[in-house]
Amino acid sequence: MDKTVRSLADAVxxxxxxxxxxxxGFGGSGAPIELIHALIDxxxxxxxxxxxxxxxxxxxxxxxxxxxxxxxxxxxFPRSSDPRxxxxxxxxxxxxxxxxxxxxxxxxxxxxxxxxxAFYTPTAYGTELAEGKPIAEFDGRHYVQxxxxxxxxALVKAELGDSHGNLTYxxxxxxxxxxxxxxxxxxxxxVSRIVEPGMIDPEQVITPGIFVNGVVxxxxxxxxxxxxxxxxxxxxxxxxxxxxx
Amino acid sequence: xxxxTLALNTRDDIKLSNAQIAWRAAQDIADGAYVNLGIGxxxxxxxxxxxxxxxxxxxxxxxxxFGEPPAAGEEDWDLINAGKKAVTLxxxxxxxxxxxxxxxxxxxxxDVAILGAYQVAxxxxxxxxxxxxxxxxxxxxxxxxxxxxKQVFVxxxxxxxxxxxxxxxxxxxxLTGVGCITRVYTSHAVIDIADGRFVVREKLAAMSLEELQAxxxxxxxxxxxxxxxxxxxx
Numbered sequence: 001m002d003k004t005v006r007s008l009a010d011a012v013x014x015x016x017x018x019x020x021x022x023x024x025g026f027g028g029s030g031a032p033i034e035l036i037h038a039l040i041d042x043x044x045x046x047x048x049x050x051x052x053x054x055x056x057x058x059x060x061x062x063x064x065x066x067x068x069x070x071x072x073x074x075x076x077f078p079r080s081s082d083p084r085x086x087x088x089x090x091x092x093x094x095x096x097x098x099x100x101x102x103x104x105x106x107x108x109x110x111x112x113x114x115x116x117x118a119f120y121t122p123t124a125y126g127t128e129l130a131e132g133k134p135i136a137e138f139d140g141r142h143y144v145q146x147x148x149x150x151x152x153x154a155l156v157k158a159e160l161g162d163s164h165g166n167l168t169y170x171x172x173x174x175x176x177x178x179x180x181x182x183x184x185x186x187x188x189x190x191v192s193r194i195v196e197p198g199m200i201d202p203e204q205v206i207t208p209g210i211f212v213n214g215v216v217x218x219x220x221x222x223x224x225x226x227x228x229x230x231x232x233x234x235x236x237x238x239x240x241x242x243x244x245x
Numbered sequence: 246x247x248x249x250t251l252a253l254n255t256r257d258d259i260k261l262s263n264a265q266i267a268w269r270a271a272q273d274i275a276d277g278a279y280v281n282l283g284i285g286x287x288x289x290x291x292x293x294x295x296x297x298x299x300x301x302x303x304x305x306x307x308x309x310x311f312g313e314p315p316a317a318g319e320e321d322w323d324l325i326n327a328g329k330k331a332v333t334l335x336x337x338x339x340x341x342x343x344x345x346x347x348x349x350x351x352x353x354x355x356d357v358a359i360l361g362a363y364q365v366a367x368x369x370x371x372x373x374x375x376x377x378x379x380x381x382x383x384x385x386x387x388x389x390x391x392x393x394x395k396q397v398f399v400x401x402x403x404x405x406x407x408x409x410x411x412x413x414x415x416x417x418x419x420l421t422g423v424g425c426i427t428r429v430y431t432s433h434a435v436i437d438i439a440d441g442r443f444v445v446r447e448k449l450a451a452m453s454l455e456e457l458q459a460x461x462x463x464x465x466x467x468x469x470x471x472x473x474x475x476x477x478x479x
Contacts, residue, residue, distance in 0.1 A: 026306040026343075027329040028322050077385040080329075087381050099382050102305055103347030103389030112345040122351060122392035129388065170477035172322040173338060175306050178342045225322040
């Protein structure tokens, strides 16, 4: 068994037009920037992207939106320090938004990975985000039925990975990544270091390799927040800076 | 509200600052409590923990027991809070994924959640995520946070900038949650929500109950004594 993938381009080569793609991260924390940029280089269109946010500045998911690749965002918080990419397209009616409360988003993804087609949550009961959804009463309280979320692909960022696909994460960069690994038909992880099987203590494995299809090493990953603060943007396969930012 | 209450005296002359509202809320957080502070103004509550008490702060993106922001230049952008601000860890901190994080929220494991508000209704309904149908809607974790924490507090100005009540009989802005708020700390009073009514617990000594009522969009009730709302200069 060897799930290591030689290049970022190989890791995203299966993602075609119209795919549903989960992308890990919370803001820039745990965001697989290099995988996203490899996907921009391939440039499939009509994608549905599932992430907590909807991009920031002109890199990562924002750069995907700028490149016209995203038809729909499923997220909880499509705002950021520089939300222009999503905001402009949304207000122009050029991108669809499915707004999901953050905990419901996490649980829908978990349910998708766990084979649970629907569940009931107190979240959003009595609000506009529950409109049209089945309501049930349990022990005297009202709950909203929410459905699982699944994807064709998940792109995630991890810290250590091995050839079996076992993953560890770094600090709060874990966030949605382990859930998305479970909920996609094909999951590809960028990791800061690929290690030999056995080098990750089995007690410390966060995502077991069964949920992962490919692992690609990015030894010094860029950090979205730092790129934005430096005024960088991703366009045409390179990090540019200044003029247009 | 059926009548325009703009003309009422909103006692801007004696109101508490945001820091003082945050200080007052902090006094009600017990040692060892697990607490989630909403993004923005509620984050200020962490600064005013009484000496000798240590709360454990939870952030939606998967950290328990985070601490102060790091020094400039020392930020690790994988270590942020829900407001996307860099934080540090205290000894005993823990990381976890988002489904576990919201299990802590919805599952009743948090002791206190503190949120801001556009409006709070006398039945405990909260509106705090959007004011209309324009622009880009964004909800984040607000709708989850109002369910599950043992106590859900609001900290807020008593009235809006243009003098309209924020404590109302029925929320007119889109709801975040139904019947979820247990206590409101305002610039002028501490008010519990009990059995679908606003019950005044504390108010500024310099104002009368009638004046407080005039700034409030639903009937205020008294159950026992109202104590003076006393806060330090901050």
